[in-house]
Amino acid sequence: MALILGIESSCDETAVAVIDGAGATLAARIVAQRIASQDEEHRPYGGVVPEIAARAHAETLAPMVGAVLEEAGLTLNDMDAIAATAGPGLIGGVMVGLVTAKALAMAADKPLIAVNHLEGHALSARLAEPALAYPYLLLLASGGHCQILEVRGLGQYRRLATTIDDALGEAFDKTAKILGLGFPGGPAVERMAREGNPKAVPLPRPLMGSAEPHFSFAGLKSAVMRARDAGIHRSEDIAASFQQAAIDCVIDRTRRAVERAHTPASPVTALVVAGGVAANASLRAALTALAQEAGLPLVAPPPKLCTDNAAMIGWAGAERFAAGLTDPLDALARPRWPLDPDAEPVRGAGVKA
Ligand code: KG4
Ligand code: ZN
DSSP states (O other), rough: OEEEEEESSSSSSEEEEEEEETOOHHHHHEEEEEEEOOOHHHGGTTTHHHHHHHHHHHHHHHHHHHHHHHHHOOGGOOEEEEEEEEEOHHHHHHHHHHHHHHHHHHHHHEEEEEEEEEHHHHEEEEEEEEOOOOOOOEEEOOOSSSSEEEEETTTEEEEEEESSSSHHHHHHHHHHHHHOOOOOOHHHHHHTTTTSSSTOOOOTTTTTTOOOOBOOHHHHHHHHHHHHHHHHHHHHHHHHHHHHHHHHHHHHHHHHHHHHHHHHSSSSSSEEEEEEEGHHHHHHHHEEEEEEEOOOOOOOHHHHHHHSSSSHHHHHHHHHHHTOOOTTTOOOOOOOOOTTOOOOOOOOOOOOO
């Protein structure tokens, strides 16, 4: 039994979980968890306001730790380690979570584990699917990141692809804004797309067919804007056509990465999708077909483990704790923290990692 307290505060969800690293099933592994969304606070601004997010984390987090421990019927002293997201993310929020974790670790004399938020997403599939073994191919698609990584082991990542402009979740969020669907945008676009015709509006598929498996979504977003301005299409048809174009790009790019990374000489065990956009049912269906074509199982955590949560942070902490990897109390909060620091910058890439 390795009990880990997990804390997540890198964007607009405040989340706490108690994880049992020795649990044999997903249900046994998540002892207790809570998530507080800040959607209402950010909605008037149409996006996440970092200052508001940090203040909300500061207000919500400490009482939530108490509530989750109580729900678990455990105390801080029962924990084997305290794990918190230390980046990448909005620095104010990351600092609230990390400093809270440090204080708890000091007070209870427990080790601290500074978790990379992206590693949390990357390992969420192993939390959900106990049989999933390294190495696996991971499509990580969230609001801030769109990458394909070979996950070779704990802390061992090879980046095969990244976006040269917008992340996939960002493209969904911007499309939602263009269509006046509000915030958060991804789920709203998905809902509206169900009522539309995905072939109604001709939209580009940037980088489709190109040799490297990288992504680009900025041109698609501009085309969505032009389609709206034309004033001749139903919003439902624009949403459906956007979603189809985005998914076509993702599938083409992921197929290219599978060809690269899954070879007879060095096979991977599975195709895995994680990050907030992995909650999208149409994307999951398209990836299921691609995995089948490649002769690989598709592992997709339940949607609630795809969007930001503390269970994945606690689980990454549990894997690190089992490997003897803990961090000193002066561990840094990092706004940027790539999983594969050796990856070459991509030509045409903006600031996004
Ligand atoms: O992983 P996540 O919760 O936070 C980040 O670390 O970014 O991902 C949030 C992103 C947002 O862009 C959101 O619009 C998108 O995931 N998202 C979706 C869906 N649910 C969340 N995008 C498309 N379809 C969804 N159902
Ligand atoms: Zn995330």
